[in-house]
Amino acid sequence: MKKKMKKFIGLSLAVVTAFSMPLTSSTAIYAETSAVQADPNDDWLHVEGTNIVDKYGNKVWLTGANWFGFNCRERMLLDSYHSNIVADIQIVADKGINVVRMPIATDLLYSWSKGQYPESTDTSYNNADLAGLNSFELFNFMLENFKKVGIKVILDVHSAETDNQGHSYPLWFKGAVTEKVFKDAWVWAANYYKNDDTIIGFDLKNEPHTNTGDVKIMSESAIWDDSDKATNWKRVAQETALAIMAVHPNALIFVEGVEIYPKDGLWNDETTNTSAWTGNDEYYGNWWGGNLRGVKDHPINLGKYQSQLVYSPHDYGPLVFEQSWFRGDFVTADDKTAKNILYTQCWRDNWAYIMEDGISPLLVGEWGGLTEGGDKLLDVNLKYLRAMRNYISENKYKLHHTLWCINIDSADTGGLFTRGEGTPFEGGRDLKWNDNKYDNYLLPVLWKNADGKFQGLDHKIPLGKNGVVLGGNSIDDVKYGDVNSDGDINALDIAALKMFLLGVSQNIDTKAADLNIDNSIDALDFANLKKYLLGSISTLPVK
Numbered sequence: 001m002k003k004k005m006k007k008f009i010g011l012s013l014a015v016v017t018a019f020s021m022p023l024t025s026s027t028a029i030y031a032e033t034s035a036v037q038a039d040p041n042d043d044w045l046h047v048e049g050t051n052i053v054d055k056y057g058n059k060v061w062l063t064g065a066n067w068f069g070f071n072c073r074e075r076m077l078l079d080s081y082h083s084n085i086v087a088d089i090q091i092v093a094d095k096g097i098n099v100v101r102m103p104i105a106t107d108l109l110y111s112w113s114k115g116q117y118p119e120s121t122d123t124s125y126n127n128a129d130l131a132g133l134n135s136f137e138l139f140n141f142m143l144e145n146f147k148k149v150g151i152k153v154i155l156d157v158h159s160a161e162t163d164n165q166g167h168s169y170p171l172w173f174k175g176a177v178t179e180k181v182f183k184d185a186w187v188w189a190a191n192y193y194k195n196d197d198t199i200i201g202f203d204l205k206n207e208p209h210t211n212t213g214d215v216k217i218m219s220e221s222a223i224w225d226d227s228d229k230a231t232n233w234k235r236v237a238q239e240t241a242l243a244i245m246a247v248h249p250n251a252l253i254f255v256e257g258v259e260i261y262p263k264d265g266l267w268n269d270e271t272t273n274t275s276a277w278t279g280n281d282e283y284y285g286n287w288w289g290g291n292l293r294g295v296k297d298h299p300i301n302l303g304k305y306q307s308q309l310v311y312s313p314h315d316y317g318p319l320v321f322e323q324s325w326f327r328g329d330f331v332t333a334d335d336k337t338a339k340n341i342l343y344t345q346c347w348r349d350n351w352a353y354i355m356e357d358g359i360s361p362l363l364v365g366e367w368g369g370l371t372e373g374g375d376k377l378l379d380v381n382l383k384y385l386r387a388m389r390n391y392i393s394e395n396k397y398k399l400h401h402t403l404w405c406i407n408i409d410s411a412d413t414g415g416l417f418t419r420g421e422g423t424p425f426e427g428g429r430d431l432k433w434n435d436n437k438y439d440n441y442l443l444p445v446l447w448k449n450a451d452g453k454f455q456g457l458d459h460k461i462p463l464g465k466n467g468v469v470l471g472g473n474s475i476d477d478v479k480y481g482d483v484n485s486d487g488d489i490n491a492l493d494i495a496a497l498k499m500f501l502l503g504v505s506q507n508i509d510t511k512a513a514d515l516n517i518d519n520s521i522d523a524l525d526f527a528n529l530k531k532y533l534l535g536s537i538s539t540l541p542v543k
Contacts (some may be wrong), residue, residue: 008270035426036437041196041250042055042197042460043055043470044197044200044250044251045252046250046308047306047307047360050355050360050397050398051397052252052361052400054457058510059397060470061396061397062098062099062152062400062457063097063099063401063447064099064152064154064401065100065101065405065406065416066156066365066366066402066404066406067092067102067406068158068405070102070103070105070108070161070162071103071104071158071163071166071167072134072162072166073163073363075118075119076121077142078409079406079407080123081123081126082126082367082428082430082431083126083330083428084126085127085142085145086145087425087427088406088428089151089426089433090131090149090464090465092464092465093150093434093464094149094464094465094467095416095454095464095466096443096446096463096464097406097442097446097456098457098467099151099154100153100406101153101154101156101288102155103157103158103159103167103206105157105158105159105161105163106160106172106177106185107160107162107164107177107181108135108162112136112188113184113188113189114225116133117135117136117137118135118162118460120133126260147461148461149461149463149464149465150456150457150458150463151464152197152458153198153199154200154201154202154365154402155183156203156206156254157205158206159206160172160174160175160182161175167206167207170209170210170211170221170222171220171231173203173230179236180228182205182236183239183243184243186204187244190202190244190247190248191248192521196412200252201251201254201310202244202251202254203254203256203312204241204254205233205256207256207289208222208260209221210222210260214273214275215261215271215274216271216272216273216283216444217271218231218269218271219231219270221259222258223267224257224258224261224298225294225297226298227267229267230490233258238301240299241284241302241308241309242302242303245305245308249308250308251308252310253299253302253305253308253309254310254365255311255312256289256292256311256312256365257286257289257290257292257293257294257295257350259285259286259289260272260274260283260286260291262282262283263283264282264348287313287314287316287323287348289365290313290314290350291351292354309360310360310361310362310363311360311362312363312365312367314365314437315347315364316366316367316369316384317381317385317388318380319369319377319378319381320386325346326344326377326380329341330342330380330383333383335387338386339387339391342384342391343391353397355395355398361368361397361398361400362399363400363401363402364401365401365402366405367388367404368385368441369384371414371434371441372414372420372421385441389441389444389445393444400447403404403416403442414437415437416433416434416437416442417432417434418431418433419432421434421435449468456468458470461500471510480512480514480541481532481540482509482512483500483508483513484496484507484508485508485509489532489540490533491532493529494510494529494533495531497513497525497526501521501522508521513525515540516528516542528540528542
């Protein structure tokens with residue numbers, strides 16, 4: 001151990017001498033601006049292996065919830081009916097939700113792209129600030145308030161048309177909303193918001209699925225292969241993602257699955273019968289958007305933009321639909337066994353293999369369910385929720401998630417807002433915070449640092465009143481001085497820090513480089529690292 005220490009100090013002395021030109025005050029100012037008062041676009045994320053990381057390569061964990069309404073005929077967050085929406089946004093941030101998946105409709109985005117701004121339902125009786133705002137102004141008002149409290153947004157095209165049941169339609173095109181309109185609307189949105197990192201990514205289409213009924217008509221259902229068929233979701237997702245990347249290469253692209261997948265891998269049927277009693281058992285079924293088996297045979301290929309891709313399944317409990325895996329042994333199984341049943345019968349082959357095989361991280365874009373009431377399946381539903389919560393926790397950093405949902409208005413899942421038992425909050429009026437749902441199922445899988453503070457995804461704005469900025473506090477133990485994250489503190493870290501200060505490279509661990517913990521990377525940190533390597537100080541960080 002002593003020999004190794006002596007060797008690395010000797011090497012460091014040589015490099016320190018070579019780098020001993022003074023850092024001018026202008027250099028220090030530049031460094032501070034780069035790290036702390038960075039431009040408004042310093043929060044973009046990308047994928048490295050099965051992790052999502054920030055611009056410096058530090059792992060992040062997207063842990064949030066869904067908040068719908070701009071996909072509906074009201075064209076606004078529906079909780080505006082019941083409360084002060086700004087107060088709602090504040091409590092969502094205070095409760096540690098670092099990202100909101102925000103559903104919208106293609107026809108609304110397309111209208112905005114053409115300079116047409118449909119009106120939203122007037123809720124100014126609860127929200128004076130919303131008076132007179134059209135749908136586009138209202139949407140941007142929401143974004144500004146998310147930004148103020150450190151919440152990031154994933155924009156989700158939930159349906160082709162603004163319709164409260166629009167998600168029930170299986171495809172991304174419908175009537176006047178053609179495939180071209182779908183793509184054009186996305187490219188416009190990406191281009192418009194490319195300089196605002198409040199929206200960190202785009203979920204291209206919510207829950208592509210099949211037509212209703214046991215007999216599935218392939219011309220009316222989403223498929224996944226390498227064909228040029230109009231209903232091939234894999235083709236459309238890939239083409240749309242590449243069109244988005246051409247104007248906004250910093251955004252994350254979230255691609256959901258389909259509903260069914262052929263057991264022989266061939267989509268050569270015009271129809272198929274999926275009935276459990278009279279069906280032909282030729283397709284694997286799953287939740288809408290939850291079947292990503294096709295990725296194994298036909299992965300999305302974004303070429304040089306592959307590092308922006310995240311696959312995104314949906315998964316629910318029996319109170320949304322009593323799938324086959326919720327029957328039989330699951331009913332009486334203990335929690336560990338129940339989770340294994342879900343893993344082996346659903347999660348592993350439909351989507352978990354994607355992170356396990358190193359293909360991509362995952363975002364479970366929707367999960368959740370009712371946690372109160374008298375339904376006969378409630379206990380089984382709670383068992384499912386515990387299993388999913390625990391599985392997410394076990395796969396921290398690889399498995400990201402957004403709970404369905406914040407809204408009070410979701411009939412089959414309930415929301416984090418409630419009129420039942422819960423805690424009132426200022427501005428909530430007749431809304432309360434659902435402590436049972438939050439404390440038992442969401443809170444355990446929110447991103448927190450070692451001090452228990454909620455970890456935000458913004459490098460400058462803390463997450464609500466109970467959170468910290470990204471890089472403000474370490475989530476795991478920080479090895480201060482290991483600037484290049486190779487596990488050692490040596491001459492290479494001096495070199496990496498110098499390149500950062502000179503503006504040559506931004507690829508450092510900013511937490512490890514903030515050696516005096518003042519939330520800036522500057523000449524003082526460089527000096528402290530030199531002192532440590534020379535042996536004049538014995539510990540890092542310097543407090």
